[in-house]
Amino acid sequence: MTPIRIFSTAGPLILAAIIAYPAASLAQTTTTPQRPAAPAKPATAEPQPAKPQAKPQAKPQAKPAATAPAAAPKPAAASDQPTLLGQYGDWGAYSASPGGKKICFTLAKPGSSQTNPPNRPRDPAYLFISSRPAEKVKEEVSVIIGYPFKPNSEATAAVGSAAFTMYTQNDGAWVKNAAEEAKLVDAMRKGADVVVKGESGRGTKTTDTFSLKGISQALDRVDKECK
Numbered sequence: 001m002t003p004i005r006i007f008s009t010a011g012p013l014i015l016a017a018i019i020a021y022p023a024a025s026l027a028q029t030t031t032t033p034q035r036p037a038a039p040a041k042p043a044t045a046e047p048q049p050a051k052p053q054a055k056p057q058a059k060p061q062a063k064p065a066a067t068a069p070a071a072a073p074k075p076a077a078a079s080d081q082p083t084l085l086g087q088y089g090d091w092g093a094y095s096a097s098p099g100g101k102k103i104c105f106t107l108a109k110p111g112s113s114q115t116n117p118p119n120r121p122r123d124p125a126y127l128f129i130s131s132r133p134a135e136k137v138k139e140e141v142s143v144i145i146g147y148p149f150k151p152n153s154e155a156t157a158a159v160g161s162a163a164f165t166m167y168t169q170n171d172g173a174w175v176k177n178a179a180e181e182a183k184l185v186d187a188m189r190k191g192a193d194v195v196v197k198g199e200s201g202r203g204t205k206t207t208d209t210f211s212l213k214g215i216s217q218a219l220d221r222v223d224k225e226c227k
Contacts, residue, residue, distance in 0.1 A: 125208050156196070
């Protein structure tokens with residue numbers, strides 16, 4: 001499945017969402033911790049938002065039957081599109097029900113972004129915190145960085161002096177040690193901003209600073225929606 005690019009009515013946001021990685025991509029993840037998957041607003045006159053990228057899971061790729069005809073792609077159902085629950089400072093809270101399974105998430109874009117070397121082109125970056133009750137996943141932190149990460153590299157998310165390592169795949173990053181995820185979310189609730197650093201496959205180093213204004217209210221709204 002390719003990333004879904006959508007706009008938010010809260011501004012010219014371009015959000016990327018992947019419900020699940022293709023099996024071929026999943027099979028390549030062999031050295032990172034494995035955890036399940038993760039969210040996009042009904043059509044309006046204006047363009048709309050999206051959903052966080054699912055954490056990759058390793059599984060073998062199924063071979064299609066030799067005689068089976070190629071299936072035509074199906075349009076996304078209305079329930080697959082995120083509904084805005086509220087905008088809290090720099091963070092939007094959303095819910096969606098892809099495949100009938102409810103997902104809730106809050107997201108923000110960086111207030112500032114820097115590249116080294118400077119002025120390197122890239123797609124927008126987004127920070128997500130997602131909850132998927134059907135999978136018993138609560139407040140999973142992920143990043144869509146806006147470029148393919150350098151293979152086998154790690155990213156970092158820092159709130160003040162507390163830094164958390166993230167493992168990467170394609171343009172996504174997730175907290176490497178699942179036991180530290182709750183600590184990161186707690187630090188984000190109390191902090192002023194979170195700084196995400198990574199490196200592209202071409203050697204460009206990036207620093208994205210996300211304001212944490214409104215994150216506690218957005219997380220509380222998401223928790224209420226997806227208990």
